[in-house]
Amino acid sequence: MSTPYDLPTDTSKIKEFEWDDHYDFPRDLVGYGENSFDPKWPGGAKIAVSFVINYEEGAEHTVLNGDMHSETHLWEAPGGAPKIQERAVNIESEYDYGSRSGVWRLFRLFNKFNYKYTLYAVGKAIEDNPAVGISSVKNGHDVASHAYRWIDYANMPPEQEKAYIKKEIETIAKICGEPPKGWYYGRLSSRSQALVWEVYKEMGVPLLWDSDSYADDLPYWVDVPAEKNEKDPKGMLMIPYSYDCNDYKFNVPTGFGSPTHFYDHVKNAFDTLYEEGCEGSPKMMTIALHCRCIGKPGRFMALKRIVEYIASKENVWVATRTQIAEHFREKFPYEKGYLAPGVKRAEASNTINAWPAHKAAPV
Template sequence: MTAELFDYSPIVDRPRLTWPGGKRVAFYVGLNVETFLPDRPSTSIWPLELSPDPLNAGWRDYGARVGIWRTIDILDKYGVRASTLLNSLVTEKNPQIIKAGVERDWSWLAHGRTNSVLHTGLEPAQEREVLAEIVDTIESATGRRPKGWMGPALTETPNTPALLAELGLEYVLDWTNDDQPYELNVPGMLSVPYTVELNDLGLFLRGLTGPDFLQMVKDQYDVLRADAEHTGRVMALALHPFVIGQPFRAKYLDLALEYVTSQSDVWLTTSDKIAAHYRSTI
């Protein structure tokens, strides 16, 4: 399937990619704004199968109640607009978050209905209905139709990109295999870089600390900037409010954004703008 969805294109063989203002690195924050069903398996801090499950469910819910607001304060401090990976059910459960994002002109990407349900096992007709409901719900709540998609846990079916194109979407984040956008073999659809490496959920749940996270952000930027002497690169930073929004971690997000936003060669942007700029070059 992947051979049909995209072609192999080594980055050293491509035309030079430039960013606005001659910047070397396009940087965006992928802010995962999610909701979870209490009776379904979901992202967990402890491998338990309980119903109710206060330990895991409470940990996740901290993000919507507290962590998101601490994260917003830090993004605001450095003038970073979120590229918001939004479960459509959040529009019903946590409308205050939607209001805060609209006020800040966030970009909105469709991220399934809930992260308790992976986007798999759907026949085309059923998937078309599911995707349309997700996209329409987000557009109604935010006033802006999503241009991008990332599936819950980066899941797709073989038909997802084509069905998204039918709905007017322009890019996906699920294929984390490049430092630049590229065209998919679906008319009108791009892949835009996301990251499962520089991702708070994977990093901190493997036991890394705040100082580790800060150093990794710095190293990621420094190496991409050096690489971009020849062609522009994308740096994504993936955040989950129930992880990075914990007080002892948020401190290091603040320091990381202080570093990145102080760089003269960085384009602080959104995934929407990265896709649009890349499209203008092809």
């Protein structure tokens, strides 16, 4: 990948990266390795399928939420520059379609097939439309956190981010009856995962899983840096997410050109993972959805065909992310330094001191 075009010409003025023992999680470039890992899905299932509905409408960048600029991400006419201190009414109404129409089209489909989804709920979004969270709970679905605002957190001060995390937990608990058991940011900072763990611990709320990872087709444990010196560390269970089978790709130049492309891509991914499961290496698959994307009538039928196709297969476990986490935690409890019992983590500690390409190597 090329160097971002907006870096300063004189890179010597850029502050060198410093590893933070409290926030930074080591990389693992090995994972489960060639022989994979058998998650022993319930009933001998060959694959676990997780449908995720991202509910962000009303929590995006907009001056109505006190932001400096309007949102340009994930709508039907991408590419425009943010409007500073001005409403982007056309973009707002595109998001409004998701909350007014798209979300209910998706809910009806999954309720019809009795397939449980995980709702990635942005707190501000369900504050504006509580019926979305209430309906999900009423019908037995999983409501997880997608942060309080659907904005970039990269440059937010840690204390402000912690306040947002706490407000999100409280908001979902108030509307849905209990705090979220899982968390997914998507637009996180390098500190976010550690801060989420920290706030949950301070509030005495159980955090069963985190999904800010795209690293695998299976759940896995990580050690939490802040628990380094604790006698009884709990670790953090990662339930990997996916940008691959994700309807956001309708809105990017390299993404899906039509509903048929979406159907073919998701079906191929399912078939590959299902085949691996039949060969003795069961996997997990995430199908990520957005109300304003796949909720459009012309695209929706592709999702309906996917659901019908999956329903026609045997030995498939369609589960929420919390159900997957609960299964994994019961069967494969956390052990410090291990992805799962018997599979030691291979932390790439040498990457911390790897020599940067833009500097001369030491003699």
